[in-house]
Amino acid sequence: MTHLERLATIGLWLRRRAENIAALMLAVMFTAFIVQVVFRYLLNLPSGSASELTTIMWLWLVLWGAGFVLREREEIRFDFLISMVSPRIRRIMTIIACVALLFLYGYSLPAVWDFVTFMKIQETSYLDLRYDWVYSIYIFFVLAILVRYAWLLWQAIRGRDLDGSRSAGAEGEA
DSSP states (O other): OOHHHHHHHHHHHHHHHHHHHHHHHHHHHHHHHHHHHIIIIISOOOOHHHHHHHHHHHHHHHHHIIIIIOOGGGSOOOHHHHHTSOHHHHHHHHHHHHHHHHHHHHHHHHHHHHHHHHGGGOBOTTTOOBHHHHHHHHHHHHHHHHHHHHHHHHHHHTTBOTTSOBOTTOTTOO
């Protein structure tokens, strides 16, 4: 097994574990939602903790999924615009978008870190979770996005499409 094949195998294993974690979060969110419905409508009792857990799991599920589970080709984008241009222009657009996103997320990371770590002074109303723990998923999300777009930028500079094939207009091609 070559080095690249081992890396691909490890990457696939990590992606599957990320999907497992997302499924677990969805199960927790769904269970908390059912508990909330049962307490509110069948037992006529308030259940703020179930509502709070549902909200936190939704936040974590969306950012975890976008950062670690969602593949590049599954993201929502303006395909009609990209499909109308040549592969060379598409590559240039990818490079510009990657540089812009790397700059914006990278520039915002210190402020995000300051905010998240500052929020340790507050806790949630029902579960008494510190808000720095609740919002920490955003730091993981930003780091995952930075790695993803650095990789995409590298691939675009090398003249590779998102699927890894050579694109027209790459250096050394006619």
